[in-house]
Amino acid sequence: MSYVDGFIVAVPKANLERYKKIARVAGDVWKEHGALTYVECVGDDVPYGELTSFPRAVQAKEDEIVIFSWITYESRARRDEINKKVMADPRLAGDDWKEVFDGKRMIYGGFQSFLSI
Numbered sequence: 835m836s837y838v839d840g841f842i843v844a845v846p847k848a849n850l851e852r853y854k855k856i857a858r859v860a861g862d863v864w865k866e867h868g869a870l871t872y873v874e875c876v877g878d879d880v881p882y883g884e885l886t887s888f889p890r891a892v893q894a895k896e897d898e899i900v901i902f903s904w905i906t907y908e909s910r911a912r913r914d915e916i917n918k919k920v921m922a923d924p925r926l927a928g929d930d931w932k933e934v935f936d937g938k939r940m941i942y943g944g945f946q947s948f949l950s951i
Contacts, residue, residue, distance in 0.1 A: 841901075892941060
């Protein structure tokens with residue numbers, strides 16, 4: 835089964851197009867280094883829950899939209915190899931992303947797949 839990195843982030847609506855440009859570059863980089871898939875999704879039906887929700891998880895404000903993303907790999911070991919290459923890739927160097935979203939509110943983690951239908 836594949837290995838998945840998942841991400842949730844709040845992006846100011848005014849920065850959405852800038853975020854999409856960054857994501858396109860990042861997607862190209864991950865794929866070139868061996869990721870199987872790279873997917874970015876913009877929240878469309880993401881209600882603010884009373885106790886828990888995607889917006890609450892990233893402390894989304896009224897003027898922000900939730901982005902849900904994932905990257906798939908052949909395995910955890912392969913993911914670790916690919917991410918080392920990605921982090922060293924000069925196309926992703928710099929702090930431009932800090933002007934687009936607050937990385938401190940990003941949620942991310944790696945997951946081992948157990949079912950794919």
